[in-house]
Amino acid sequence: MNVVNPERSGDASRYGAVQPGATGQEIYDAGMVVRREVLGDAHVDRANAGIDSFTEDYQDMITRIAWGGIWTRPGLSRQMRSAVTLTALVAHGHWEELAMHIRAALNNGLSRDEIKEILLQTAIYCSVPSANSAFKTAQKVFADIDAAPAPNSPNSPN
Structure with missing residues (x-):
């Protein structure tokens, strides 16, 4: 080596x-x-x-x-690292880690539409059943984010 x-x-x-x-x-x-x-x-x-x-x-x-x-x-950019990471997590069925890295991908500047495109790509290269689980995971992450109070709002814990 x-x-x-x-x-x-x-x-x-x-x-x-x-x-x-x-x-x-x-x-x-x-x-x-x-x-x-x-x-x-x-x-x-x-x-x-x-x-x-x-x-x-x-x-x-x-x-x-x-x-x-x-x-x-x-x-690699952080966005590219996130895309690769999301794909690897889908390929191996690591749904809890996928949820965490979907949030990380958003932090790294990927949009929800870009995440959707990555998950569509995984349907072809990882499997449709894996992508199905990944889309459900992403939906839950997005719903949790949307339901959270905005930072510095009256309902925010900070």
């Missing part, structure tokens, strides 16, 4: 937070920034509140590797 040495590649910036000499803490911190931007503070705070001695290594790993190592890379 060939491993690219970023110091020799001439373009170390293409590696996002995983730069030569970056510490694990720097990669974690960069991952946490992106994780919060994509998933929202409330989601990340809930996930962190549930960390215990059994899950702490897992949470650290996904923050460093998924969010710090992959989502910080400049090679």
Whole structure:
């Protein structure tokens, strides 16, 4: 297996937070920034509140590797990363994660129509039954968003 040495590649910036000499803490911190931007503070705070001695290594790993190592890379836009993620989640039937990443896709700037188009594409490449479940999941997410009080409204908890 060939491993690219970023110091020799001439373009170390293409590696996002995983730069030569970056510490694990720097990669974690960069991952946490992106994780919060994509998933929202409330989601990340809930996930962190549930960390215990059994899950702490897992949470650290996904923050460093998924969010710090992959989502910080400049090679794809966040919208494209969301599209790929939605497709992968549909393909594998991960409906709870799909709901979370539909919200993330909206945070990343995808429109509901673009999400609909992604889900239509999954009907062909992942299966119609999977897309059926994905559309139901998206409908629920959109209904929940539409039913939530607007931020800073009299009915908002903040």
